[in-house]
Amino acid sequence: MKIAVDIDGVLADQVGAALKVIENEYGHKYCKNDINRAHWTFEGRELWSEIGRLLADPEYTLGLPLIEGSQRGIKQLTGHEVFVVTARRQNAEGATKQWLNVHFPCLKDYYRARTGTKHKIPSDILVDDLDLNIVEFVKSHPERRGILFMHPWSINGTDIADYSAQVYYCPEWESVIGAIKDIDRAG
Template sequence: MARIVIDMDNVMADLTAHYVNSYEASHGIKLDLQALHGVPEGEVLPEGLVHKLLRSAGFFRTAPVIPGSQEVIKALMEKYEVFIVSAAMEFPLSLKEKLEWLNEHFPFISWHNIVFCGSKTIVEADIMIDDYDKNLRHFKGRQLLFTAPHNVHLADYERVNNWEDVAAALGVEVPAARV
């Protein structure tokens, strides 16, 4: 059974929307998502606010789920060995919050199949789904770049724009109503 490793941030959890919503809530200013295309993730908000949010209690715990991720991951698990691999070690607060978030939104994923790491170079798998060039670049298997505003200009990868694309790329069927 082929093994897929799936990233959390910006693949399962919509951190971009979460940044923008948090900024609107605190500053009353609604940012235009289109204007974030090609902007490095840390610069999505002014004054280093992204880095502050990433270190704020509750930020990861309350991130919205990217539509389709629950249904497609459930379908992938019937055909593949699925591991969730998140580079969580940089943000110690995130460890507990990410685990709780997964248990709430993806209760069908066992703790056996969750990995929190620093560098993803240690992971052995056949397929990787990630929004970051730095994670995909060193991976020996099939690389799927999940579209996020910061990576829209990257052309070197097989790109998936959403979870319907993932289902199509990996040959699983999900009833349209469920995605």
């Protein structure tokens, strides 16, 4: 099967890293549970614009920590066609590819797609941490399956519940692997 995997929130612990910088730069301490939606703001600042700014710095991007279990998970997917799809901007692409090469050398193919347009990438499965991406993906074809990697910001008032036959909710990598095995068996 073709499996598209998001980077931030699925392979890289982007929010964890950004919250550390926010604490150092602005002196505000937040935890992941505070980030209860995709467009979360603090003191009038949008978290995702802060992340965009941080990603423009190759040192930050190269130093991003991993989501627990992601390396082991990706290794378990050999036999499938696995590739990366990310909404990161072009200015982060060089450092992102270097980071992937260090931590996930088997992930060669790389697609950029803005949030809400990831369904345009040819794939059978999308693993992503935002409901907005999963809904558009499964909506675009009845055979497609979406795996929502659950974080406190993953649910954003979409109609994802209407697609329950196509969607798996997975809080960690072990259950992502379980879901993919399930999809493989059913197919």
